Amino acid sequence: MAQIFAYIIHKDGVIDDSAMELIVAAKKIDPAAPVTAIVAGSGVDAVCTEAASIYNEVWKIDNADLAYPNAEAIRKALVNIIPKGSITLIPHNTFGMDLGPGLSIKLDAAYAADVVDIEGADGNTLKLVRQEYSGMVSTHVTCDASDGAVITIRPGSLQPDESKSAGGNVTDKSGDAGDIGVNRRFIEVVEAEVGDVDITKSEVLVSIGRGIEDEENLEIANDLAKAMGADVSCSRPIVDAKWLEKSRQVGTSGQTVSPKVYMACGISGSFQHMGGIKGAPFIVAINKNPKAPIFQLADVGIVADILEFLPELTEAVAE
Amino acid sequence: MDILVCVKRVPDTSENEIEVNGSGSDIERDDLVYSVNEWDNYAVEEAIQIRDKVGGTVTVVTVGDDEAEEVLRREMAMGADNGILLSDDAFEGSDGKGIASILKAEIEKGKYDLIMTGTQADAGAAQVGGMLAAMLDLPFASLVNSIEVIDDKKLKVGREIEGGNQEMNEIDMPCVLSIQTGINEPRYVGIRGIRKVASIDIPVHSASDLGIDAGKVGEAAAKVKRTDYFVPDLGEGAEMLEGSTEEIIEKLVEMLKAKGGLK
Ligand SMILES: Cc1cc2nc3c(=O)[nH]c(=O)nc-3n(C[C@H](O)[C@H](O)[C@H](O)COP(=O)(O)OP(=O)(O)OC[C@H]3O[C@@H](n4cnc5c(N)ncnc54)[C@H](O)[C@@H]3O)c2cc1C
Numbered sequence: 150m151a152q153i154f155a156y157i158i159h160k161d162g163v164i165d166d167s168a169m170e171l172i173v174a175a176k177k178i179d180p181a182a183p184v185t186a187i188v189a190g191s192g193v194d195a196v197c198t199e200a201a202s203i204y205n206e207v208w209k210i211d212n213a214d215l216a217y218p219n220a221e222a223i224r225k226a227l228v229n230i231i232p233k234g235s236i237t238l239i240p241h242n243t244f245g246m247d248l249g250p251g252l253s254i255k256l257d258a259a260y261a262a263d264v265v266d267i268e269g270a271d272g273n274t275l276k277l278v279r280q281e282y283s284g285m286v287s288t289h290v291t292c293d294a295s296d297g298a299v300i301t302i303r304p305g306s307l308q309p310d311e312s313k314s315a316g317g318n319v320t321d322k323s324g325d326a327g328d329i330g331v332n333r334r335f336i337e338v339v340e341a342e343v344g345d346v347d348i349t350k351s352e353v354l355v356s357i358g359r360g361i362e363d364e365e366n367l368e369i370a371n372d373l374a375k376a377m378g379a380d381v382s383c384s385r386p387i388v389d390a391k392w393l394e395k396s397r398q399v400g401t402s403g404q405t406v407s408p409k410v411y412m413a414c415g416i417s418g419s420f421q422h423m424g425g426i427k428g429a430p431f432i433v434a435i436n437k438n439p440k441a442p443i444f445q446l447a448d449v450g451i452v453a454d455i456l457e458f459l460p461e462l463t464e465a466v467a468e
Numbered sequence: 469m470d471i472l473v474c475v476k477r478v479p480d481t482s483e484n485e486i487e488v489n490g491s492g493s494d495i496e497r498d499d500l501v502y503s504v505n506e507w508d509n510y511a512v513e514e515a516i517q518i519r520d521k522v523g524g525t526v527t528v529v530t531v532g533d534d535e536a537e538e539v540l541r542r543e544m545a546m547g548a549d550n551g552i553l554l555s556d557d558a559f560e561g562s563d564g565k566g567i568a569s570i571l572k573a574e575i576e577k578g579k580y581d582l583i584m585t586g587t588q589a590d591a592g593a594a595q596v597g598g599m600l601a602a603m604l605d606l607p608f609a610s611l612v613n614s615i616e617v618i619d620d621k622k623l624k625v626g627r628e629i630e631g632g633n634q635e636m637n638e639i640d641m642p643c644v645l646s647i648q649t650g651i652n653e654p655r656y657v658g659i660r661g662i663r664k665v666a667s668i669d670i671p672v673h674s675a676s677d678l679g680i681d682a683g684k685v686g687e688a689a690a691k692v693k694r695t696d697y698f699v700p701d702l703g704e705g706a707e708m709l710e711g712s713t714e715e716i717i718e719k720l721v722e723m724l725k726a727k728g729g730l731k
Contacts, residue, residue, distance in 0.1 A: 221607060243629045246587075247610040250564070250598025259691035260564060262593035280700060281591050282479070285486040286495060287700040293691040332607035332640040336624070341632030353729050359482060377724070378731030389650040395632055403632050410729030431727040433720065434706060438485060442700065449723060450706030451716055458713065465717045466730060 151273075151297060153184045154231055155204065156239045156248075158218075159196045167240035167302070169309035172203055174238050174302050176310075177267035178275060186317070187230075189223050191216040201317035203310070208322045217335045220247035226326035228255045234297045236275075241301035242401070249301045258297035261290060265306040275300075283419045284442040303420060304401075341404075344396025346380050353379035353410045356399060358422075359386045360415015360436065360455050367392060369459045370414065376466040382406065384416045400425035414455045418443030435459070469524035469620070469641075471515040472580040473548070474571055474600075475508040477532055477539040478590040492696040504539045507586025509546075511647035513654040514615060515584055516547040522617055525549045527578070531559055531570050540670055545661035546654070556674040561687025568599035569685055573678035575604065581620070583644045587611055597646035607643045613651045 155171035157164060168186070175184040186204035188197050191213050200207045210226050231237060233256065239245040241263045253260035265287075266278035273295040280287050292298055348354060355374040361367065367381075374381045381397065388398045399406050400422045407428035414435045416422060423446055426432070434447035437454050444450040451458065479486060479495070480503040487496045504512075515526040527550040528543040530536045540551035554570050562570065575583060585597035587610065594610065601608030613634065614626035620641070627635040628648050639645075675682050683689060709716045724730045 220610075224602075243611055243627070246594045247598070247608075247627070250595040251602035251608060254565070254568075254599050254602035260595060260599070261692050262564075262595050279592075281697075282481050282486040282495070283592070284700065285481065286488055286697050288697050289695045291693050291695055296691075298691075332643070333609060334638045336636040336638060338629070339626070339634040339636060341634075353731075377729065379729075385649065391653065398632065401630055402628050405631070410724060410727050412729075431723075431729065432706075433724075433729075440485060440487070444706045444708070445700070445704075447706040449720070450708045451720065452708070453713070453716075461713060462717055462720065465721055466724075 151182070151294065152232065152235045153178060153182045154235055154237045155184060155186050156237065156245075157186050157188045157196070157200050158240055158242070158244060159188065159190065159193070162195055164196055164199045165240070166309060167242070167304055168200060168203055169311055170304065170307045171238045171240065171302060173307045173310050174264075174267055174300070177307075178236060178270050187227070189215050189226060190218065197319045201315060201319055202313040203315050203317075205315050205317040207317050207319045209319055210326045211321070211323045212326065212329065214329060218244060219331055219333065219335055220244060220251075221331045221333050222329040224248055224252050224255060225329045227252060229327040230322050230325050231256060233257065236294055236297060237299045239299065239301045241303045245301045249299050253299035256297055256299065258299050259292050259294055261292045261298060261300045263303050264300055265303050270294075283417055285417075285440070305420075305424060342394075342396060344394045346397070348380055348382045348397055348399070348406055349404050351380040351382070351406065351408050353377055353412075354382045354399070354406060354408045355379045355412045355414065356382040356384070356416060357387060357414050357455075358384035358416030361387065362456070364390070364392045366456060369456065369463075373459050373463040373466070376463045379410075379412070384422050413443055413447065414459060416443055417441050418446050469518060469522050469581045469617070470527070470579065471519060471524065471582045471584065472527045472529060472575060472578070473508065473511050473515050473543070474583070474585045474596065475512065475528050475530050475539055475543055476505045476586070476589045477502050477530065477536045478505045481590075488697040488699055492698055495697060502535070504542055505586050505589040507588060507647060507649055509543075509586075509654045510649050510651050511584040511586050512543045512546055512548055513652045514647055515582075517652060518582070518615065518617060524581070527552060527580075529554065529571065529574055531555070531562075531567055537670055541662060541665050542657055544665040544668065545657045551668070551670045553670055553672045554678070555672050556682075558675045558680075558682035558686045561690060562685050563690035563692045564593055564595040565599055565691070566685040566689055568596050568603055570678065570680060571596070571600055572603045573680050574673060575600070577678070581641045582623070583642070585644070585646045587646045587648050594646070597644050601644035604644070607639050608645070609637060609639055609643070610646045611648045612645045613648045615645070615651070
């Protein structure tokens with residue numbers, strides 16, 4: 150089997166959890182394959198040392214121009230060091246989505262995105278599991294890796310290996326990375342605005358999704374939240390429609406919350422939404438579709454129209 | 469500025485339950501309602517707003533069958549100037565790379581300053597924009613949630629990153645951007661608008677029109693292939709509360725009290 154590479158995400162010197170997940174993905178492809186971690190950035194020795202506690206081999210690309218991870222620059226470096234025919238694993242996060250597709254083209258390799266499970270390999274054919282239609286259906290996928298493959302793995306979908314006992318070697322590949330000049334220049338990161346309520350501190354959240362249907366119906370959620378002593382949060386379409394401010398959005402591109410109780414009302418349960426809920430709260434899902442994926446993730450489920458159910462619940466709570 | 473936006477006709481998940489058919493070979497397609505991929509709609513709106521500010525044209529293009537023409541007309545009713553349908557039996561079963569190669573062939577026939585795609589479509593792969601950029605050797609930014617035109621050579625774009633933060637970049641044109649929802653508020657398209665563009669001619673380009681080697685696209689060339697669909701098994705699943713609404717509410721209130729959900 151081909152050599153396997155895992156791209157390590159890190160920020161402010163801290164290694165991302167995905168580093169522990171990609172090693173699991175690599176072992177699922179081939180338990181015997183050599184797996185090399187790639188760490189790119191500026192001043193990354195400590196990150197390399199930590200990566201070497203997870204991987205047997207670590208390749209370092211240290212370059213002042215990589216102080217911020219620019220996917221175009223990193224792609225150029227990777228194309229110069231990853232041998233043709235290899236398998237490259239990347240997390241399916243906002244960086245992976247920026248890097249992965251173009252890298253597969255430049256390496257002339259197959260591309261499988263947002264993989265949630267790996268069922269092994271049959272010769273050069275990888276057997277993967279993906280989801281479509283926001284998680285409403287899953288698919289088995291084959292990936293012909295005979296000319297190599299780039300695979301992005303959905304964060305949180307594989308049980309991470311946290312043993313950290315690899316004792317790997319760090320090899321400096323900075324000189325081989327070549328020209329990394331770019332046509333897209335990083336300027337700055339603009340931090341999220343702070344809203345009127347800090348939902349990350351809320352103990353109880355009444356969270357609404359596209360099922361609320363209309364801006365006027367927000368009242369229904371506000372009333373319930375008031376009666377319960379809760380705060381209102383939401384899924385992304387509500388923020389996209391400008392019905393609530395971004396600071397109330399729960400999810401990977403919004404806030405990470407850890408309430409005691411999370412009431413998901415008219416929310417389907419996409420992974421980007423659920424990725425913002427930490428600390429195993431008691432999740433109540435109310436959805437009119439009995440097959441909504443949220444019912445697989447919640448503790449308690451109610452099949453109902455929230456526009457009718459929530460007002461009745463508010464009345465009962467108020468009593 | 470001449471802008472090309474790649475769009476796709478997809479099953480509308482807010483109008484349908486997506487279910488697996490009996491044999492697991494596909495989703496149940498009877499009675500499905502289709503629409504424009506949500507992310508693409510934001511991309512077209514953004515293109516129209518840029519054109520209205522700095523001048524130029526907006527062209528929408530899709531790879532699909534005859535029925536895909538309806539999404540082109542919808543986006544033209546929104547305000548796109550031209551539509552192009554890329555259609556050929558040879559395109560069927562293409563993977564992301566196949567679709568990107570078909571789009572690339574069309575793009576090379578024209579001259580565009582800016583090419584946009586939606587961040588992702590129904591399959592959730594978020595791949596076509598990035599592949600297209602690499603094939604065309606153009607700079608790329610994904611998950612774009614703001615665009616500011618600096619001059620005719622550069623844009624300032626915001627990318628959405630984790631935690632509600634935004635990464636600002638300057639990018640040279642021509643370039644490819646994949647557009648994230650929330651960048652704007654797509655305008656409403658009424659029946660009248662659709663009628664207005666109903667008789668506009670939409671050219672259809674086949675593999676031979678595009679000079680595409682049919683063996684390089686379609687199912688035979690696809691390295692990544694679906695073998696079946698199945699219902700995901702995500703975990704234990706929720707305890708479903710059943711009975712009359714009153715009974716359900718009574719049980720729920722008890723549970724909420726026990727879990728600290730009521731003050
Ligand atoms: C890079 C990226 C980042 C993202 N980040 C986030 C994020 O941070 N947070 C986030 O939420 N999403 C995020 N998304 C979007 C995410 O993929 C989903 O599109 C989104 O979470 C769907 O929101 P929803 O569940 O409210 O809507 P839908 O998926 O449309 O679900 C609506 C649900 O409401 C139900 N419903 C409809 N009417 C009623 C009714 N009257 N009563 C009861 N139920 C009803 C339906 O059955 C359905 O299950 C991101 C996407 C991308 C690509």
